[in-house]
Amino acid sequence: MAKTLDNKIIRAADIIRKADGILIAAGAGMGVDSGLPDFRGNQGLWKAYPKLGQHRISFVEIANPDAFADNPRLAWGFYGHRLNSYREVIPHEGFHILQRLAADKPHGSFVFTSNVDGQFQKAGFPDNRIVECHGSIHHIQCATPCSRGIWEANSLKVEVDEENCQLTSPLPVCPECKGLARPNILMFNDWGWISDRTELQYSNLHKWQSQVKRLAIIEMGAGVHVPAVRNTSESFGVPIIRINPAYPEVPNKRRDVGIALGALTALQLIERELNKTR
Numbered sequence: 001m002a003k004t005l006d007n008k009i010i011r012a013a014d015i016i017r018k019a020d021g022i023l024i025a026a027g028a029g030m031g032v033d034s035g036l037p038d039f040r041g042n043q044g045l046w047k048a049y050p051k052l053g054q055h056r057i058s059f060v061e062i063a064n065p066d067a068f069a070d071n072p073r074l075a076w077g078f079y080g081h082r083l084n085s086y087r088e089v090i091p092h093e094g095f096h097i098l099q100r101l102a103a104d105k106p107h108g109s110f111v112f113t114s115n116v117d118g119q120f121q122k123a124g125f126p127d128n129r130i131v132e133c134h135g136s137i138h139h140i141q142c143a144t145p146c147s148r149g150i151w152e153a154n155s156l157k158v159e160v161d162e163e164n165c166q167l168t169s170p171l172p173v174c175p176e177c178k179g180l181a182r183p184n185i186l187m188f189n190d191w192g193w194i195s196d197r198t199e200l201q202y203s204n205l206h207k208w209q210s211q212v213k214r215l216a217i218i219e220m221g222a223g224v225h226v227p228a229v230r231n232t233s234e235s236f237g238v239p240i241i242r243i244n245p246a247y248p249e250v251p252n253k254r255r256d257v258g259i260a261l262g263a264l265t266a267l268q269l270i271e272r273e274l275n276k277t278r
Contacts, residue, residue, distance in 0.1 A: 009266075011257045012241045013273040021107030021212035023236070024098055026263075027114050027229045029221015029244060033092040033264040034119065036085070038221075049078060051165040060188045068143050068182050076167035079183050080158035083137050086117040094264040095123035097271050098218065107212045110205055114222070114229050116185050129208070131201040133228050139184040141194045142174035149176060150184050150197050209236075219243065220263040243267070 037048040046053025067075035102109035111130040116137045159169035172181040220243045222229035240256040243266040248258035
């Protein structure tokens, strides 16, 4: 087993060594090493939010526009707590390893993530080199929506009764219609998400990718139940380094490498291997 892992780390280092640009693809598992919860199943959600568990409220039900219509203080209790947590968390060393791995590449790196936590920006990745395919909790929109407006949540202060998952501060409002506001996040059964910001990010990705001749992908913590990140990685038809302790399977075993480890541990091993030849 150890020998197999060593070989995979060597192959991953070789893929990175040959690349002139790196696409960093990240799912929820990327934040686990920073101490963030992973909501891949209801048990993870209910462990982080016991009150939701008591009422058997699933992730699909709370991460849903209907939750803001039916019980806005509960919905904002959930998202407000997450917003405060993401503001406080410190990105783990894996983010900085990724920066170092791409530092000597002619085209550097670009990030594609389903995470809404803003951790890549917080770690120092430039905002114009990131696609947040599900939006960002650090941006707000009208819940109706009354317009295409999206605004930053920097000035939004939310207070939450964590035990009961209830917002105790005033409900956020849309500055245009004065109705309820919500995070600019793509939720389940969501026909009101304003995608303009994310569409601009996709445009930036396409422009960057068109210049890269030897693209490599480092994918971390991307699940299979909402496979947006995995599908995007596979759509490029280039070598993928898939880092995932539960789902390391890759589409092309000759071209790709699947490493059954957490993001931070795998990145540390890959960087160590690359440093042997520098």
